[in-house]
Amino acid sequence: MSELVDLNRAVMARNDDLAAALRADLAAAGTVAVNLLSAPGTGKTALTERLLTGLAEREIPAAALTGDLATENDARRLATTGAPVRQITTGGMCHLEAHLVRDHLRDWLPAGTRVLIIENVGNLVCPAGFDLGESLRIVLSSVTEGEDKPVKYPTAYRWADLAVLTKIDLAVPCEFDEDAFRRAVRSVDVDLPILRTSARTGQGVPELLDILQYLPARDPATDTATDVPAGPTDTDTGRG
Amino acid sequence: MHEMSIAHEIVQTVEDTLPGRRILTVTLQVGVLAAVVPEALQFGWEVATQRTALAGSRLVVDLQPLPARCLDCGAHHPTLRPPPNTCPDCTGDLMPLAEGRELRLCTVEIEDDGPAGPAVEQEPSSE
Numbered sequence: 001m002s003e004l005v006d007l008n009r010a011v012m013a014r015n016d017d018l019a020a021a022l023r024a025d026l027a028a029a030g031t032v033a034v035n036l037l038s039a040p041g042t043g044k045t046a047l048t049e050r051l052l053t054g055l056a057e058r059e060i061p062a063a064a065l066t067g068d069l070a071t072e073n074d075a076r077r078l079a080t081t082g083a084p085v086r087q088i089t090t091g092g093m094c095h096l097e098a099h100l101v102r103d104h105l106r107d108w109l110p111a112g113t114r115v116l117i118i119e120n121v122g123n124l125v126c127p128a129g130f131d132l133g134e135s136l137r138i139v140l141s142s143v144t145e146g147e148d149k150p151v152k153y154p155t156a157y158r159w160a161d162l163a164v165l166t167k168i169d170l171a172v173p174c175e176f177d178e179d180a181f182r183r184a185v186r187s188v189d190v191d192l193p194i195l196r197t198s199a200r201t202g203q204g205v206p207e208l209l210d211i212l213q214y215l216p217a218r219d220p221a222t223d224t225a226t227d228v229p230a231g232p233t234d235t236d237t238g239r240g
Numbered sequence: 241m242h243e244m245s246i247a248h249e250i251v252q253t254v255e256d257t258l259p260g261r262r263i264l265t266v267t268l269q270v271g272v273l274a275a276v277v278p279e280a281l282q283f284g285w286e287v288a289t290q291r292t293a294l295a296g297s298r299l300v301v302d303l304q305p306l307p308a309r310c311l312d313c314g315a316h317h318p319t320l321r322p323p324p325n326t327c328p329d330c331t332g333d334l335m336p337l338a339e340g341r342e343l344r345l346c347t348v349e350i351e352d353d354g355p356a357g358p359a360v361e362q363e364p365s366s367e
Contacts, residue, residue, distance in 0.1 A: 001352040002264055007257060011268070011343045095242055129343075154322040155275045158336070160326055185339035187324035190311060210310035211241050 015130055016091055018076040022133030023106075024199050025087035026116070027217035029111070032102075034212060035134035039123030039149070039157055042142045043166040045074050046199035047208075052081040052139055061112050062212075066119040067096045068136040073182045074119065084110055095126035099135055115212050124153040148182040157188045162195060163176035164208070169198040243280040247288035254348055255293055263294040265349035272306040272322050273340035300333070304342050306335040 010016065026033055048064055055062040063084040066074040070132040072090060072146055075087035088096060088104050101118060104174045108115065139160035142147040142168055150157045157163065163185055171178065179195075195211075197204030268278050280303040285299045305318040308325060312332025316359055319325050325334040 002349050003352055005258065005348045005350055007254070007345045007348055008347045009253060009257075011246060011253070011345050013247065067323070093242075093245075125275065129242060151324050155273045158273050158323070158339075159341070184324070190333070190335050199252075 011030040015098050020101060022098055022102050026133060028107060029117050031113050032215045033134040033216045035118045035120060035132050035137045036140060037120050037127050038140035039124050042140045043199055044119045044140060045077055047166060047197060048078055048119055049081055050116060050199050050205050052078060052083040054117055054205055056082060058213060060114050060213055062112050063109060063113045063117040067121045069121065082159035085162060090121060094121055094129055096120050096124050096132055097130050101132045124156045127157050128156040136161050136215055138162045140164045140166055143171045145176050147177050147180040150182055150188050154188040163192050165194060165196045167197040167198060168196045168203055168240055169201050242346060243276060244284040244288065246276060247281060247284040250345060251292050252289050253345060258350060262351040263297045263348055264351055265298045265300060267300040267302060267346045268301050269304055269342050269344040269346050269349035271298050271304050271340040272320060274343045276343060282309050306340040309337055341360040
């Protein structure tokens, strides 16, 4: 004999609750968090360097958390911008979780920080499932990775608020077919805005800085997603 | 491969909710876009349940159809695959109408304690 018990509970409840609490705490402190997701080698760190430098020039207090399985290399690299930077070494875990972010922010995040950039572990699969308390989730893909990342990792793209194309300065030598990339994005998320960037030339960086600068903290009471303001020329907000 | 941590999370939740009960079956609702690979979860299940009240239990993964609508002809075609999907009527792009992120612990089948035993004694932990 056996008995059936109805539990009806979200498996990720623990992480989701922590993330919601973190988002509320950050909002109360006037901080917005941005979660960067991409495969290894897309250029998250190079773009983050640009963003931290750009935010400093605009006198917007910013900080960065960077996740990796091992090494403090990225934190050392980002620290050269002068911004407060902290490494999260996951010890083999393939993604960041809300409790890791919370624990690393405690007693570290300087008061008055406006923008917190969280560079997730390089992986397009697992990090997609974990809310880190961010107000904006950006999925990045480089022209060197080909055009079909969005259709290979639809979950990462569906859950993102903005898609950033990196290394756009290499599009021609890589024979990158941007139309095919845009079609791939639209086939999984017709409304996802796309921003073209190059950390080397700085293309698209001012537009991304505008987005971060004017990003409202997500209202924890309603928990509605943030609308991304479209950049003037380089973004595409869908089929039209 | 975060399915292992998901399996551990389920084991912990079930043990916390139903202490001291032996678990036979766990049913999980999984959305098409939940970032979970059912095969990987099944593989992790055996390992995660070892030496727990869920050891030897069966994990049933109930994949939830994702409602989707064709951008071109407007037809509705629920799908069990993540996008991109094409409309079977006109080959337009099928766009999901829901998040598809469900990862929900639904029901748990537990072994009965036997004929209406009055007091459920906490078993002393055998070291």
